[in-house]
Amino acid sequence: MNDSRYFYAETRNALKTAIETEGRTLVPALPALGKSTGTIEILAESGQKAVIFTDTHKLYDQIENQCKKEGLRSHVLPSFHNHCSTGGKEGVREHGSEWARKFRAEYKKGRGGRELHENAKQIFGKELPCQSTGQCDYVRRLDSNLDDYDVLIGNYRHMFKPEYSESRIVIIDEFPGDGVLTTLSSDDANNAILRYLAGENSLSFMSAEDILIYRHNLIGETDHDPAVREWLLGTEGTTFESVSWHREGRNPNVTAYGSLLVRAALEDTKLADGWSQAVLSDETVIVRSPAGRVHILPPLPFDEGTNIIALDGTPSLEMWRTVLGDELEYLPVLSEEEQREWLNHLGLRIIQLSETTIPVFGGRDDPHTDYALIEEITRREETVPFVITSKNGFRNLRPFESDELVWEGEHYGNLKGRNDLDGRNPVLIIGSPQQSDLVIQKWAALRGHSAARRKDEHGNILRGTKLDFGPVGNEILRGTRESEVLQAAMRFSREVRDEKIRVYVFSCAIPEWVDPDVWHTEIKRWDDGRGMSQVVHALTHGDEWKTVKRTANQIEKVVEELYGDDGIGYNQILKHLRRLHEEFNLIRCEGKRPFVWSNLRLEERGKHSIVSLRE
Template sequence: MTKSAPELSIDDVRDRLESTIHTAFEQDGSTLVEALPAMGKSYHAIKWAETTGKHLSVFTSRRELYGQYEQWCINRELDFHVLPAFHHLCDTMGEGYSIENDVSEVYDAGISGAEIHRKSKQYFGSKLPCQHDGPCQYMDAREFNPEDYDVLIGHYLQAHNRDYLEDRYVAIDEFPSDAYFFDPTHNEATRAVSNYLKAEDNLPFENWKDLRYRRHKDEYEDTVEEWKDELGFYSHRDTRVQLQQNPGFHAHAPLLTHAGLEFELLGNEWEYAELGSGRKAVRSPEDEWTVLIPPPFYAAESVVALDGTPMINKWRLVLGGDWVNHETVLEDDQEKRTYLSEVLGLRIIQTDAGTKPYESGVHVNTQSDGALLESVPEREGTRPAVITSKTAKEIYRSSGLDDYIERIGHYGDLKGSNDFADTDLAIVIGSPHPPENEAVERWAAFDGESVERATDEDGQDLRGVDLDLGPLGNALFQDVVQYEVLQAVMRFGRTPDKPVHGATVYVHTSRLPEWVNPETYLEVTTWSNGMQEVVETIKSSKKWPNGEWTNKEIAEGISIGKKQVCDLMKELDEEGYVSHCRAGRGNAYHWSNVKLESLAEYGEVV
């Protein structure tokens, strides 16, 4: 007996969400709240602060999202403060000053914006331009008491400041991606280590190469262990001004040195290092370094992570702990399906397209995409909005396919966006496919795990729908690909509390989560090059549109012969685009136009 779909309303969902968020903030440590898009999870975090009177810090991705939080705070009469950002408020940056590049170099070397201002004479020999008429407005903006505000609003990176965490509850709105990554090149990392070792008397190595080859010698074991034991959280940063004049200086040199001492080889040639306090480093087979430096979230009263389609392993890593609580608003896959169809009013129509990895643009199929883009306005009576890859977006523009599109967005520009909330007809075309070394192998390495593609019996990598990266690798891949496709689908018709809401969304890729059940499946067929030649020949002839054509006449001057022309004309005849009679020498076919002008340019959709 088939399980019936549960009854679910937007009020039910939001009541559950409110209860879940209250429970999450009451728990010690970090809690991940899984709540699909359009539930109002960001708003309910602010509502929690107003209801409980607790001090809240919210960290999110883009400044344009701050306005939503500001308005919610105003509506609920909460005192709020937007945290000052160095690049946004400092007039030295972005104003065309000649010193700007020098400031950027010091900042990129791991010195904070505040430290740059405090020691500007030591770094640059004079005050910064923004300090000539008094304190920089950035430094002025830093002079506030966090206790005076119910809500602090800032970017993920600003969570590194303990003043914004202590005695406060923290909400992290959506996954911070690589915000807590430090990505030096191999040369930058090794130069920084070598530079540091020249000044560090407590380690017996002269440079990076010396450390690399002699770190495991028994004679150095006690010295190395003593150096590591003395490292605290802040001693992983080197801020000695005298060293900053040396080429290759970086404030994270002690952390990089620690990583060099700890690296262990994984099965897929990646290296992994555990650095304490949630910090980890990995090194790819191509010598690309990444250091994960989570903020000191342990200083907060509690931390609540808000995400629609979360990957628990990745959240645990960026939160810097060994464990994260996990709370869900919807109980199971059936409730998720009900939420999509009944609460959000989404009609999902999926085509028979394959995976369609569109990140690079190499596999963009303008014929198949064109057939669907032509068909949808005829089926629905209006042009659709489209979300696809950034590369495909440019290809559509250059090929004229954007004539069929009302508006277009791309993967990677959707997080927190409500630009398509009022759109009720859309197509999601193709799937993101970021480099597996970044999206899968690197994240697995942070967990000390090795991930590799499975191969077939001939030793060839499995691809497309057969792609297999093992349990952890598949989960990491799905987190980037399947859930980004789902997030794109759920960008449309996001007004569940309005009388008329919802959207019809065509999905032109197979990369949807398995629990999503499309309402309908479509088959997209594209015309062959021969068919396109035949139709173009007929429509460009002097006898168009009321004449008659034989197979021989059509075949003259094109790349296919009379027999293939005849087969293609019979297809058009069966679909009612042309008609025929047989007459003359050899009882030849004579073709006449019926409605060939209405034949779609790219193909048909059934």
């Protein structure tokens, strides 16, 4: 087995190669290998300037601290959400929600952050409160001399401002996801087309539906109508830059996209699953869902010679190439065997508890099962596990919380960048964050591929572990499901350790190379009514209940003692005793009539269910 220093060295070598290599490179380095820290160290050694685009402010802080440690001057790029005390997010704003509401309303109309500050009197009738006692932190950052800094730090939307990446190495830390997309609802997209067509006299269409009918009638024809052909040969709607927002820091009203959407509707390619894709002359990609929702991916404004490095712990190559292009080079850090070794160095023992994927997004409602798993892991480990599942999963579990069993947890969507969970043990991950078909199809469509669910030879849609979206869709599925489960598990060990961090995963959505321990899990509800609860209460009554033996008549007397007139009768008691013995194997049945009943495994039952885990 390799020494742990080997893994850090391999990561550093890959990062050094990427920084010294021209073009675009994806470096897939598992969590805790030091890719973010190593990047700053290598930048300090090379003397090259960089801009790092990432997501959370926890990551901002980590990068700033590492830059300070290496003697590099860093600067967080301006965002009114994070730096303006008038219009910023909660925790940043200092002048009340009404000011924030007015500020954001104007921003949504298309006014940029700088414009709202510089022209506040004309827009709001008075100066912004953040400017009343000095310069707003947001404006101050806008006016900073970027050449003074070695490392710039910003969010994914900052990538669209070319001045931030000029003469710098570009580092994108983790996949930006929807942070690079502009998304319009069906109504917004149709209204944008309607508004544009109302002022465009050269086209006879009145709505998106008219264009759809025109395209349908065009099937089999060799060319467009002369007026349409002339419009298509023009410049209207040919580039995303024509909406003039990313250079000026503007957030355009949705109607500004009208010309782009008209061109896309006239020239798009239909995909097999009801999606369509259009590529504009500047390589902007526009896709439309079967329900009419539109996603726009503008080109990143990086110069051709810009050195771009993508960092990701568990990447989807297809999704990264959607954003950075097919020329993106893949620079592996570790082999699959070495990755397994790394998990072992981190002390991660991943225990798979299900043979199905257990998607927890999209309305799954099975709190009895989830609660039973928490109970069983608590019993086995003698401590309550830290729980990971969906927001909805936690909502469904809330009625089960009591003084007897209280757990800490976090939902999947709030794990990114979390290092404070290191060392928590044990852990229970309930289900996988499988995205909806529309999310998978969206990214496949942006790549120009269909990702309809495949069918078997009988025409039935494949589901569960046989779910099949085709080669591109499947790769995206794994990148948004299996990889996210692994990322969640790795939040709990961020350093090399001798102790084992036991992560129980109630899903089979784990990358194949991980080779987890697979346990058989059986969950049965025993408490299916008032009568069964009474029998179990009677069986566990008294200090000696674990060893005492009772006949059904004796158990009936305990039920009467405990419940009086509300207690169930002899025949019902006998029925429940037999079920506890035959179906659940929780009690013993000895001798001939009258049978004698005693404890076998009653202490292993949960509040509502019995869980059997077999290695």
